[in-house]
Amino acid sequence: MSWRPIPGEVAVEAPPIKPKLELKGRISRSLVEEISRAKGEPEWMLRLRLRSLELFEKLPTPSWLTGVEELDLEELAHYVHPDFERAASWEDLPEPIRAVYEKLGLPEAERKALAGLAAQLESETVYLSFRKYLEGRGVILMDMGEAVQRYPDLVKRYFMRLFPPSDHKFAALHGALWSGGVFLYVPEGVELEAPIEAFFFVASDLLSQFEHSIIVAGDRSSVHFIEGCAAPMLRRYSFHDGMVEVYVGEGARAKFTTLQNWSRNIINFNNKRALLERGGSIEWVEIALGSKVTYTYPSVILRGEGAKASIYSLTFARAGDWKDTGAKVLHLAPRTSSEVVSKSVSVEGGVSVYRGLVRVAEGAKGSIASVKCESLVLDRESRAYTYPRNEVEEAEATVVHEASVGRLSDDVLFYLRSRGLREPDARKLVVLGYVGDFIDRLKDSMSGLFLEYYAVLKRVLETEFEEMGGYG
Amino acid sequence: MALSSIPYQRLADSPTVKYYTDWRAFQPYLEKPRQPTRGVVDKKLLSLLGLSADAVLGVAERGGVAGLEGLEADGLRLLELHRRNLSLARELRVAGEYTLLVEKPLDGVKSSHLEVELLDQSHFNLLLLSPERAGGLHTLTVDVKLKPGSQASLAVFVFDSLQAPGFLVLHSDVPRGASLSSLIVVARGSMSHVENHAAAGEGSSVSVCGLLAAGPGSRATLVTNTKQSEPKSRVSVDVLGFAASGVLAHKGLARVEKGAWGSSLVVRSRLTPLTPTSKVYAMPTLEVTSNEVVEAAHSASHAPVSDDVLFYLRSRGLELRDALRLVIEGSYLAQLEKFPRARQPAERLIPELSRGLLATPSLDA
Secondary structure, three states: OOOOOOEEEEEEOOEEEEEOEEEEEOOHHHHHHHHHHHHHOOOOHHHHHHHHHHHHHHHHOOOOOOOOOOOOHHHHEEEEEEEOHHHHHHHHHHHHHHHHHHHHHHHHHHHHHEEEEEEEEEOOOEEEOOHHHHOOOEEEEHHHHHHHOOOOOHHHHHOOOOHOOOOOOHHHHHHHHOOEEEEEEEEOOOOOOOOOOEEEOOOOOOOOOEEEEEEEEEOOOEEEEEEEEOOOOOOOOOEEEEEEEEEEEOOOOEEEEEEEEEEOOEEEEEEEEEEEEEOOOOEEEEOOOOOOOOEEEEOOOOOOOOOOOEEEEEEEEOOOOOOEEEEEEEOOOOOOEEEEEEEEOOOOEEEEEEEEEEEEEOOOOOOOEEEEEEEEEEEOOOEEEEEEEEEEEEOOOEEEEEEEEEEOOOHHHHHHHOOOOOOHHHHHHHHHHHHHHHHHHHHHHOOOOOHHHHHHHHHHHHHHHHHHHHOO | OOOHHHHHHHOOOOOHHOOOOOOOHHHHHHHEEEEEOOEOOOHHHHHHOOOOEEEOOOOOOOOOOOOOOOOOOOOOOOHHHHHHEEEEEEEEOOOOEEEEEEEEEOOOOOEEEEEEEEOOOOOEEEEEEEOOOOEEEEEEEEEEEEEOOOOOEEEEEEOOOOOOOEEEEEEEEOOOEEEEEEEHHHHHEEEEEEEEEEOOOOOOEEEEEEEEEEEEOOOOEEEEEEOOOOOEEEEEEEEEEEEEEOOEEEEEEEEOOOOOOOOEEEEEEEEEEOOOEEEEEEEEEEOOOOOOOOOEEEEEOOOOHHHHHHHHHHOOOOOOOHHHHHHHHEEEEHHHOHHHHHHHHHHHHHHHHHHHHOOOOOHOO
């Protein structure tokens, strides 16, 4: 099998991008107005952008951020529109661009496993296609910019309502400069049999990418959304500050899988939040393999009675990496439940951080939350930090948190070596065992055609972690 | 620099440093610091403990602060207030068993500092037993030192005022081969902020147990920070608390630095809200900076008292409050096994802890 669902920096080279429009430099009112004008937006969206800009200027930069010293927003291109039109068929893309996506395996993945696929290059969606029969069932899959124009009232009900620009400085920056991303609307009672994927590619250095995706799963619907990210190794660095808002209706089921494999000079901020109504459920899988710096904490608000969330994250920190990930769950209604499982591996001086919050509000009777964090530190130079917070304001709720930081057990290594394995092979085996249950868990969340996708993903992850284990 | 321009806590916008302490409770003492008036203690509690004080840290006493001008304030507002207001410092050398009673001012602010050296096999009781209605603030810092290879224990009992906050910071330096067991009981107070910082040396053992109770009108924060940077040390932190219409927070940072090979640490936090208006917060954090540690783990749990347990006890004829009392007191008592020298006074206090918790009418709801 030739295609790789989570291509790394080694898999592709940067395609030549000739911009139709490039806006760079100081973040100002005129820059924001220019982006809005270029995208032909309605007045309400321009107002939202300008309000976000005001907030960005007022809000302080969080003083606890680490590893972002080189980030200079003024030297970045904030909007790059490639010099060709969006295509609905791979043949309509310029040859060098199509070659990149073929190397990434996207056309084959789409053909074999997906119900729809959107591919974003720099600031705009350059390819979008989905199964025709879904349109007949009322499903909307659209570039976000286009959705703002074609369904303004619908988009306005959801856009930055769950993750307002006032949340923090970089949410405000996102609100001012967003471009790209997808709007996926699944009407009540519609179940999507195959996943929808959005793939984000950064081809240039000194670029900022601010895609905004909204997934609306109507009552009793079901949807699986996959987010993939990749970039070639860049000469300097680029900045990603995306946002995802997921609305899960009553009794609806949503799965959200992120396969983040940015090249190792991307500074990656991600803002992700889901709101669940009565009986709704979400399964969030976050795999952070790439990037130099990552700050991402998928958050779930369990607003309806009986709503349920599972968040699984797997993080991988190498030399010079700062991977700050975690999860937040707010239990606001009775009998809600959540499970957070976080695993990380640090090697060659990499730093893995888990930051989490479980909040059970008064009245969320009978709610149950469980958090499990495991960190594996492979050498003397690497680090693992765990910062959980449990806030329990309801007497009839159960919250359990456990965390451990471990090393490769000398006893286990000795045992494996006594069976004839060389030290690097023994280390590989132990690391693979450590992440094995997580990889198996992925299988449970994938079915049907998508099992083929899983098989390749499993192989890629196993290769990555075998390499890690073999270090030292 | 004006106190108001110094933060109460570092990096106030970081989600990882939130203390859940209601700093506003301290604000009146900073804005208009007054001289402390008469010192008081809760004599009923003292007699309940069955301990006789070897010395009293009195509000009216002054002196001994020469040379402490450079006391570390760490850039934080309450410590800076403490540093500026410091009027009493004492040095203690404890052999055998020693009990110090700390007075609470009826009004105003008193700041004191203790340097305590615990000799081998010694035990130190620190009692902060304020009457419920005292209105002053006593800020107290305590530096505890041990000799290499020695074993000692420490018991701190904090029953603070329901009208005024309290602020206590303990620093322990546990050197090579030494062992220190600390029992910290925080049972009453409108806003009790207690910090215990311990640094573990090579081959040393640090054991901290916090017993917390927050009845109606009470709010307590316990900070248990430990640091290990030398080989083969062992750290264990256990915090158990119940809140009944009160607020409890435990923030426990356990840090293992490079060089602490063969070390282990475990932090456990178990806080139980008993009534709908109770709030409990836990942040048992880990910072591990190399792969040399043998074991580094923490856990936190918050769960209602098991229905099965309550049903069993009630089926034996116990009223709800009596059943809860048994569960609460049993849970506290189970923690005392590692503290033989503090066990007796602590056992006497435990009924008082449960009495304060079960006094809330919302248990009947």
